Amino acid sequence: MNERDRQRRRALIVFQIFIYGYLLLMFGIQLSMWATRNW
Amino acid sequence: MKLPKTTLATAASPTAGSVTPDDRIEQSRLAQRRADKWLIAGTLLMGANVPGILGLPLFLWGLRLLRQASKAGLSVRPIMVTLIGYLVILDAGLNLQGWILDMIGNHTLIYRVLYTAIGNVMDGGYFWHYNQLWIGGASAPGEKSWEWACILVVFPMRIAAAIAFLQMKRWGHQWLLVTCWFGVVIWVGYVMNMTEYADIRFAGIVFPVLGWWVFDVMYITPFLAIPYLHTVNREIFSDDEKSMSASNADVESSGESAGDDLPPGTTKQWAGMHNWLKRGIMVCLVGLVIEGAFTLPFLAVWYGYPTLSFRDICSELMKVRYSNESLECRYPYPFPGPPINGAPEGAGITTAKDQWGIQPVPQYPRLGFRELVRIHDQRIARQKAEHDAATPHP
Numbered sequence: 001m002n003e004r005d006r007q008r009r010r011a012l013i014v015f016q017i018f019i020y021g022y023l024l025l026m027f028g029i030q031l032s033m034w035a036t037r038n039w
Numbered sequence: 040m041k042l043p044k045t046t047l048a049t050a051a052s053p054t055a056g057s058v059t060p061d062d063r064i065e066q067s068r069l070a071q072r073r074a075d076k077w078l079i080a081g082t083l084l085m086g087a088n089v090p091g092i093l094g095l096p097l098f099l100w101g102l103r104l105l106r107q108a109s110k111a112g113l114s115v116r117p118i119m120v121t122l123i124g125y126l127v128i129l130d131a132g133l134n135l136q137g138w139i140l141d142m143i144g145n146h147t148l149i150y151r152v153l154y155t156a157i158g159n160v161m162d163g164g165y166f167w168h169y170n171q172l173w174i175g176g177a178s179a180p181g182e183k184s185w186e187w188a189c190i191l192v193v194f195p196m197r198i199a200a201a202i203a204f205l206q207m208k209r210w211g212h213q214w215l216l217v218t219c220w221f222g223v224v225i226w227v228g229y230v231m232n233m234t235e236y237a238d239i240r241f242a243g244i245v246f247p248v249l250g251w252w253v254f255d256v257m258y259i260t261p262f263l264a265i266p267y268l269h270t271v272n273r274e275i276f277s278d279d280e281k282s283m284s285a286s287n288a289d290v291e292s293s294g295e296s297a298g299d300d301l302p303p304g305t306t307k308q309w310a311g312m313h314n315w316l317k318r319g320i321m322v323c324l325v326g327l328v329i330e331g332a333f334t335l336p337f338l339a340v341w342y343g344y345p346t347l348s349f350r351d352i353c354s355e356l357m358k359v360r361y362s363n364e365s366l367e368c369r370y371p372y373p374f375p376g377p378p379i380n381g382a383p384e385g386a387g388i389t390t391a392k393d394q395w396g397i398q399p400v401p402q403y404p405r406l407g408f409r410e411l412v413r414i415h416d417q418r419i420a421r422q423k424a425e426h427d428a429a430t431p432h433p
Contacts, residue, residue: 008269008270011269012266012269012270015265015266016266019223019262022227023230027248029234030233030237030241030248034248037238037242039238039244
């Protein structure tokens with residue numbers, strides 16, 4: 001694996017962490033709202 | 040055209056001296072075409088919701104043909120490119136269908152029943168004050184902006200890019216990459232919008248939060264496509280009109296994938312990741328088909344069909360939405376409907392109960408399994424009793 005591929009791998013890992021982390025965060029916020037509001 | 044196994048085997052055989060490169064290209068083209076017929080038929084059915092369950096076997100058969108041709112040494116499109124291309128078309132097509140209907144088909148009976156039912160089950164944005172805005176059905180804040188942006192720009196672009204991607208054209212790869220990043224923008228913005236207006240989206244509905252996530256998580260196609268698009272060997276895509284066979288031949292001759300039993304475009308260092316992405320894509324594909332095929336029948340039964348007719352369900356949902364027993368679903372709705380001709384169905388109705396504030400909170404009750412049937416029957420019985428009491432005995 002050359003340097004360019006290594007950088008690409010790092011960027012993809014950051015992207016995956018960001019996007020799935022973001023979705024999980026929003027899901028978590030909605031779950032906490034569900035637990036506290038009269039839905 | 041059906042390619043006999045002997046033909047495939049001959050093409051694959053290293054000792055097949057009688058097969059010229061031109062023959063091989065022609066065999067590859069025919070094998071690709073044959074698989075695509077099944078894949079296209081399957082995708083069209085899968086995009087039609089309920090018949091999707093019939094489309095899946097056709098699609099899988101097409102994939103099998105493609106794999107056989109590939110194993111036989113023919114130069115056909117890689118499985119990953121095929122899966123991503125068709126999944127993007129399916130994903131964008133299903134979204135496009137739902138949102139165009141919400142924009143121009145929002146007074147049809149089937150839409151007022153099944154799509155407001157989806158709203159009542161998992162996303163109140165498609166139930167709350169439905170058909171009260173000047174255009175389109177959903178009244179959730181910001182929803183129309185997403186719908187217009189995606190109908191006019193993102194989804195047509197995605198479908199066009201995916202078709203070119205399936206044709207192994209360079210611009211198809213480039214534009215699919217661009218539109219997949221659009222997909223990231225949509226997901227990030229849309230989910231934030233839902234969370235901001237969570238009371239409208241989730242108060243009083245059947246399956247708050249979980250329903251929407253279970254249903255919509257199958258649309259994460261861009262997140263699965265992006266890693267592949269950034270790591271595939273771009274030499275397999277070509278500007279050449281006859282790009283399929285030419286580009287594959289280029290890759291094979293470049294030796295990047297050849298000899299390792301890897302599909303064209305997949306290099307050794309990314310093979311593991313491409314394998315995982317393929318599994319994720321298959322899960323999304325099957326998930327979309329299952330929810331497309333079973334959600335609408337499930338909703339019809341949940342809300343009382345066949346005991347109640349679609350028109351009855353439409354009326355009962357209106358009564359619940361606006362807390363008003365006197366409302367009836369107007370059917371057939373005059374054509375062409377609003378905004379071209381007349382006001383939307385909900386215009387001027389002021390009986391809906393909401394707790395108004397910076398965040399409106401709907402006050403309609405949660406509807407249980409076939410509860411509309413009970414509500415409907417009780418009201419009919421009560422009205423009959425009132426009528427009988429008011430009628431003087433002879």
